[in-house]
Amino acid sequence: MRLIILSIGIVMIVGFSLYSFMGSNPSSPKAGTKIQPVKQITLPSPIFDNSSPPDQKKLLISNSSSIDHDIKQSTVKPSFFNIVSMIPTSNSSLTAYSNISQTSQEPVKSRPTISTFDVYENRDTPENYYSIGFPGGVYVVHGSKPGSYIASTTPATFLVDLQDIPDDTNVQLYTLTHAEPALKSSLAGYKLISTGYLKVGNNRAWDLIYTWKNSTQNLKTMKVFIEGKDQAGVITFSSPIQDYPTNNSTVTSVLQSFRWLGQ
Numbered sequence: 001m002r003l004i005i006l007s008i009g010i011v012m013i014v015g016f017s018l019y020s021f022m023g024s025n026p027s028s029p030k031a032g033t034k035i036q037p038v039k040q041i042t043l044p045s046p047i048f049d050n051s052s053p054p055d056q057k058k059l060l061i062s063n064s065s066s067i068d069h070d071i072k073q074s075t076v077k078p079s080f081f082n083i084v085s086m087i088p089t090s091n092s093s094l095t096a097y098s099n100i101s102q103t104s105q106e107p108v109k110s111r112p113t114i115s116t117f118d119v120y121e122n123r124d125t126p127e128n129y130y131s132i133g134f135p136g137g138v139y140v141v142h143g144s145k146p147g148s149y150i151a152s153t154t155p156a157t158f159l160v161d162l163q164d165i166p167d168d169t170n171v172q173l174y175t176l177t178h179a180e181p182a183l184k185s186s187l188a189g190y191k192l193i194s195t196g197y198l199k200v201g202n203n204r205a206w207d208l209i210y211t212w213k214n215s216t217q218n219l220k221t222m223k224v225f226i227e228g229k230d231q232a233g234v235i236t237f238s239s240p241i242q243d244y245p246t247n248n249s250t251v252t253s254v255l256q257s258f259r260w261l262g263q
Contacts, residue, residue, distance in 0.1 A: 028124035028125075028142065028146040028147070029142040030142065031141075031142055031143060031144040032141050032142065033141060033142040034139070034140070034141055035120055035140045035141060035142055035149060037118035037119055037120050037140075038119055038120065038121050038131075039118075039119050040116055040117065040118055040119065040136065041116070041117050041119055041133060041257075042115065042116050042117075043115060043117060043133075043253060043257070044115075115135065115253065116135075116136040117133035117134060117135055117136060117253065117254075117257060118133060118134055118135075118136050118138070118140075119131055119132070119133045119257070120132055120133070120134070120140060120149060121261065122147055122149060122160075123261075124146035124147045125146050125147045125162060125231070127229065127230040127262075128147055128162050128228065128230050128231050128233075128260075129260070129261035129262055130147075130160075130233055130258065130259060130260050130261055131257075131258070131259045131261055132149070132160055132235075132254065132257055132258045132259075133253070133254060133257030134151045134158065134254060135153075135250060135253075135254075137153075138151045138152070138153050138158075139151070139152050139153070140152075143159065143160075143161065145161065145162075146162075147161065147162035147231075148160060148161045148162070155239060155240050155243060156237065156238065156239035156243065156247055157237070157238050157239070158235065158236070158237050158254060159234075159235070159236040159238075160233070160234070160235050160236075161233075161234045161236070162231045162232070162233060162234070163179075163225065163231055163232045163233075163234045164231050164232075165231065165232050170227075171204070171205075171206060171225050171226075171227045171232050172197075172206050174225065174232070175195070175206045175207075175208060175225045176195065176206075179208065179223070179225065180192065180195070180208055183208070183210065183212075183223075187210075187212040187213075188212060188213045188214070189211070189212050189213035189218070190210060190211075190212045191210060191211045191212070192208065192209075192210045193209045193210055193211060193220075194207075194209045195207060195208050195209070198224070198255075200224065200226045200233075200235075200255050200256065200258050201256060201258055201259055203226050203227050203228070203233075203258075203260065204226075204227045205224050205225060205226045205227060205255075206224070206225050207222060207223065207224045207225070208221075208222075208223045209221070209222050209223075210223075211241060217240050218240065218241050219238050219239065219240060219241065220238070220239060220240075220241045220244040221236060221237065221238040222236070222237045222251060223235075223236045223237075224236075224255060226258060228260055228263060229260070229263050233258060233260070235254065235255060235258065237251050237254070
């Protein structure tokens with residue numbers, strides 16, 4: 001009798017342990033599954049200073065203080081192209097705390113405008129939960145790997161992913177010694193334009209900006225590696241080269257909407 005009771009107890013303990021373990025690691029949605037936002041926010045577009053020389057135009061608002069997930073929620077979903085902002089017309093890339101070109105030398109400061117973003121929360125991978133905002137109306141689906149999103153709008157695409165960083169390196173070194181060489185060896189017509197440090201929310205980040213060719217057109221891409229407590233968050237924006245400058249404000253807002261949850 002004692003053996004029977006002991007055996008039953010062991011089975012119950014093992015079963016409960018398995019249930020708890022499986023319950024804490026839910027399976028992620030299948031690739032291509034449409035993702036619904038958890039809420040909407042309104043936030044200002046970045047302010048650009050046009051009073052500087054042509055090669056010294058600077059982003060005045062691009063830090064975490066301009067983004068607040070509790071600013072104002074809205075129930076109206078505008079299309080991706082309803083985002084109104086002062087858009088630079090050159091082909092140089094806009095990143096936080098970096099310089100971009102301008103075509104006008106008139107001393108004019110653009111005013112901030114309000115845009116509506118849908119906020120998505122990814123809870124696929126424990127210790128790597130995050131939220132991110134995309135312009136209202138953008139079609140967002142789950143990617144092929146846990147923790148990944150794909151936000152598409154013709155002709156541009158955002159890809160959000162998680163990247164494991166080996167213990168013998170850090171995000172900055174990984175970006176330069178692993179990610180960049182891998183891109184160079186795998187993409188046709190690859191050319192690195194710039195790389196540098198920036199802040200994404202309250203997190204340190206490093207970016208790679210490059211051009212390359214797919215089967216039909218020339219593309220320009222910005223890939224940003226965001227430091228986290230476990231894995232790194234990776235946000236990749238790609239568009240045809242001629243369309244890249246018109247998305248500078250949107251890319252900046254998407255980057256600054258990123259938040260690690262629980263970190």
